[in-house]
Amino acid sequence: MFKITTDVITGAEVREAVVAQDAGAVVLFFGTVRNNTAGRPTKYLEYEAYPPMAEKKMAEIADEISDKWGIHRVAMIHRVGKLEIGEVSVAVAVASPHRKDGFEACQYAMNRLKQIVPIWKREVWADGDAEWVKPDAVFFEELPERT
Amino acid sequence: MKVTVKYFAVCHEMLDRSEEEMQLPEGATVQTILKRLEEEWPEIAEFYEVMQMSVNWEYATEKTELTEGDEVALIPPVTGGSDV
DSSP states (O other), X not given: OEXXXXXXXXXXXXXXXXXXXXXXXXXXXXXXXXXXXXXEEEEEXXXXXXXXXXXXXXXXXXXXXXHHHOOOEEEEEEEXXXXXXXOEXXXXXXXXSSHHHHHHHHHHXXXXXXXXXXXXXXXXXXXXXXXXXXXXXXXXXXXXXXX | OEEEEEXXXXXXXXXXXXXXXXXXXXXXXXXXXHXXXXXXXXXXXXXXXXXXXXXXXXXXXXXOBOOTTOEEXXXXXXXXXXXX
């Protein structure tokens, strides 16, 4: 399951998408809306996505995980629209025979999601200002070569 | 040829529209679209360094050639997920 949604994410949707008889571990990650960025209070966040491309890129990340770890059961869901503090913006589930690979693959999935999946976050500050979030410097180093 | 161009996040905000159809000459590339947008929004050039483009849901370059019916998008730096 690779999905962009406007619905509340519970985690059940991604867990159920990956459970398997031969899996000894299901690693589940939730990204949640924090009440501040670098100490500045956040009122809420707005997420926007390019859904068909985002879902395609999520599926590609799962293919990468399949190549690297031989793990074939990965699910990702990302919510868009207005999200309040504490709500879940993204959930990733990875089912694997053993937990070590599952944790690594889940971490990898989130890192890649933040690099190649077209989703954008707009921060609305408690003081009323709002801005589209710029990624950190690491992002720019990892951009594909441009010609 | 006619293509659809989509704008997201900061691009959507700056251009004040989320998508449009563009009539382009034969042999047009992604570059053709960027040049045209630059006339309307000169500051967009500052974003080119960090912005990516896609054609039919796949990352592309300025040189990527376009064909009738393509879906092109301007992709500002992505910031999905959470900061953990």
